[in-house]
Amino acid sequence: MKDNKLKKNLSIFNMIALSSGAVIGGWLAEAPYWFKTTGAGAAFIFPILAILLIPVGLAFGELTAMLPFASGVDIWTTNAFDHRMGFGVQWMMFLVQVVEPPLMAFIFGTVINHFIPLSQMQILIIALVIVTIWFIASNYDIKIAGTLSTIFFVVMIAASLIVSFTFLFSGKWSIENINTNGGFFPMGGKGIFIAMAVFSLKYIGFEMAPTLIEETNFPAKDIWKVIASALLIPAVLYFIVVMAIGGMAPWQEISEMTMPEPQLVALHGLPKIIGIVAIISGLLHAFTTLMGFWTSSTRVLYGAAELNQLPKAFSKINKHGQPYISNIVVYVFTILFCFFSGSNWVQYIYAISSIAAGVVYFVSCVNVLVLRKKHPEWKRPFKAPGGVPMMIGGMIISVWLMIGAGLELDKGGYISLLAFVVVGFIVYFINKSYRKSDPNKQPITLTPEDIDKY
DSSP, rough: HHHHHHHHOOHHHHHHHHHHHHHSHHHHHHHHHHHHHHGHHHHHHHHHHHHHHHHHHHHHHHHHHHHHOTHHHHHHHHHHSSSSHHHHHHHHHHHHHHHHHHHHHHHHHHHHHSSSSHHHHHHHHHHHHHHHHHHTTTTSHHHHHHHHHHHHHHHHHHHHHHHHHHHHSSSSOHHHHHHHTTSSSSSHHHHHHHHHHHGGGGTTTGGGGGGGGGGBOOOOGGHHHHHHHHHHHHHHHHHHHHHHHHHHHHHHHHHSSSHHHHHHHTTTOOOHHHHHHHHHHHHHHHHHHHHHHHHHHHHHHHHHHTTTTSOOOGGGOOTTTOHHHHHHHHHHEEEEHHHHHGHHHHHHHHHHHHHHEEEHHHHHHHHHHHHHHHOOSSSSSSOTTTTHHHHHHHHHHHHHHHHHHHHHOHHHHHHHHHHHHHHHHHHHHHHHHHTTTTTSSOOOOOOGGGGGGG
């Protein structure tokens, strides 16, 4: 493996920027959906979700420190159960990661549409151009993604706070916009339930840390710090941003906007520069998320190939240390999701990705308990506190995500999810048949003894 190895060029701050930046997606265009689902109460749901997801984050921290391989959930599940279940969970992990780039790419078209009216086809073309640009850039050194994400992360956090505090202290912000329009939760219990499920997508990103672990230059035992940051930093930012937006107009008006922040600036006659800052911040959020999830998606495929669960071609590295075949595959999937998303792209991708995430999170928590019993002798540089109850808590929130997201998915969404699962079965059985021709291509199970090889 040392001749076909990923480059260890990511510092812990690069990882925090990549993971947290990926979690902090593009609310520039997504905020209307938040308010349509549960009103300004989303400000409280996001921090609650971060707390509820802590058990899952701790599970990822323990498993990554013990088995620090790009294959992540695949190798954890393979060791806990078998390679078939490992591949199945890895395929769901791939879905979680690969649907985010098109989601973010559409935001660029939404921004242009704010200034110049565009058709759905034109917005689609812009999304395709954005993903093509990053496809080209993604074939170069990982330092590019690490450096850009770090710069963008700092700038977009600062810009988001500037816009939010401008709203809060503008004299236009009023709690009456919330209280006289159904309160914080105008949709009642149903809205809260659905939001608690599908809004979890706004925390998807912390689980990408394991997929990049082979490219980090700090101890794997510290990966929990990256995961904790990817939950807590966004929780605080989401609370501030939603509260700031929520008091500027009734939720009904916000839910009908395409980009609330710049539109609220225009509505209340605030300095235009604030609207521009909001747009720049939103685009940086979107591009950082696109970079992070794209990179993670390729590593999911690369990791499966490490275990001979996909053809070795997926693990081929170019001179810049990038898995270029996996990059091509992610590019193809991203284009397909761009076409399938249609006009209802935000709701569609939120739901389908949340279901897949629920599966990955649930199995990961189970893996912790199974491997503790099955391999108590394995070194655990970081061990999740809380014992069995903590992991059961993680399983419960995972099931909640799947149920709530399922309620939001329409017939077309279920067909797409089923199609993705069917493709996974086809890929698995094709590769299984391929392996029969060569005994050296049998599935590999990595253990802590293999750490130095990777």
